[in-house]
Amino acid sequence: MNRQRVIFFGKNIIRALLLVVCVSMITFALMKASPVDPLQANVGQAALGSMSQEQKEKLQAYWGVDTPPVEQYLSWAKDFIRGDMGVSLLYRQPVASVIAVKLANSLFLMALAWVISGILGFALGVISGMNRGKPADHVIRGYCLVISSTPVFWLALLLLMIFGVWLHIFPIGLSVPIGVEASGVTLADRLYHAFLPALTLSITGVSNIALHTREKMIDIMESDYMLFARMRGEKGWRLFRYYGFRNVLFPAVTLQFASISEIFGGSVLVEQVFSYPGLGQAAVSAGLGSDMPLLMAVTIVSALFVFGGNLTANLLYGVIDPRVRQGGKAK
């Protein structure tokens, strides 16, 4: 049993390392292939024109325009392995500290959205699946289909317009109030500012989770063990509590952890709309501004996050499903 566990973790660590290597290479290659000229993007055409050749060369050296790509990648990788993620070219701060701040903001937002969409999506999916073909099912499914065909940035703009601009209930952007010292920011302020972006992410996250849970629930309702449970006089809440819950929880948990990637993806757009200074926004500005060290770090952190989510789902299989938990013991 213990040896199995060591092998399991060993395998996953190797997988994670391979993932980081691949993601970093692809990010680097894509960045190099992008038409964005770092000098033009960051200094501007007009300013560039008025500069002397010497100044331009200095800037080119700063943005690493002249260094051959392979050499550039290898020197980045060497530092990265030693734990040095470099200095962000845009923020002029160590990448690690930039990421730390952005990640904290994003995590707050994403965790909120993740929990809300997970619980709400699961509940709606179960209700819909158990009442297949009835009005509740039609309403929930209709909602989910409309929402899942709505672009997330458009929904973000809509909510921003209604609640931020017209009704003035929520702020139109940022993660903290303007003109307040960092020490004066309360948790309530943060929640207040995270509400709209989190709501946007939740609304879109719900539909996916609910639709998948609904499918699973329908499968379960049609299963032999549900049929037998009904023949034993079980119905309604008891039917769900004793026969449906665990069975639907199993795929739902997988889905929930796999959905981390979607929340991550959605947060890039939502943070942009709400000018919310999180990881997503950092990724966008790093990409458009050719901030190679920052972009590399952001993508690697995101990849590890998604990887961690999937790994957690794998581990939770064992906790929820006795067939997996005891599979090793039986042999």
Place this chain on the structure above:
Amino acid sequence: MDEKRVKCGAGSEDRMDSPAVNKLSGEKEPVLKIEHMSISFTQYDRGMRQVSLPVIRDLDVEVHAGEMVAVVGSSGSGKSLLAHGVMGVLPYNAAMDGRITYCGEELTRERIEKLRGREIVLVPQSIAFLNPLMKIGPQICKGDKRASAREKLRSIFKRYELDERVGNLYPFELSGGMNRRVLISTALMEEPKLVIADEPTPGLDLAVAKRAMAHFRELADMGAGVLVITHDLELALEVADRIAVFYAGATVEEAPVQDFQDEDSLRHPYTKALWRAMPQHGFHYIEGAQPYVKDLPAGCSFAPRCPQCGPECAREIAYRAVRGGKVRCVRGK
């Protein structure tokens, strides 16, 4: 038939009084009486054309208290639907017609929803019908944690010689021999008056299959009415009191089990063919196969395979009483 009524809905004590008396006698109201049951499925044929698929066309059977009746038919002929129909759990695209009477009163949808799992129980055919993620003990008790339920579970386990540890296992951990006993245990948590066993011996070796059947016989001897749905005529003959033979969606004969001792005392040519197909009677087989429900012949559905078929068999055949049994054949005597 209506002189005396079995007191259904009362306590268990009146079930225990000498079941041998009311067995076969017909002097009491049957526990379950099914008349002209038909079950059909609505399906979409090519394109959007709706077709109705009559899987069961005309099924008649009755079960008395203390009696074990076997509905025998070949595999895949839709016998299980009979059980689902009685239990009121047919899928949404199925329509049922006919009359089901339980203890003298019609078994309506509301009534079965109240009675199932209490007075009327079904024993499923495999452990696929158990929740894979719930331990056996709580599952048999339906989550009831009271001491009385636990006590009852202990006595049931003892009765079927199941170790108490079995209660803490998950369905996938059961051994093949335990499966049957665990499944039948689910029936005994309540005080059933009617037990329906759906295909209780699939793929079991003879010894285990016989033991499983014997468990159902015990339930009948305790006073419950037992309806066994099976493809295994030979096993059914060993334990049942009466046999109803199911062919192409209809019951073609109902006969006391003694009539199977001799071919001549049987009434329907299909039953006779089944009899001759048994190993001890020569292993004879007849040509052809059961017709698919979509292309049934007019009149007698056995006509194409029947050696005695005549022109009168093309008409609608009535199900009539003959010598203490029933037959759906113009020549049955």
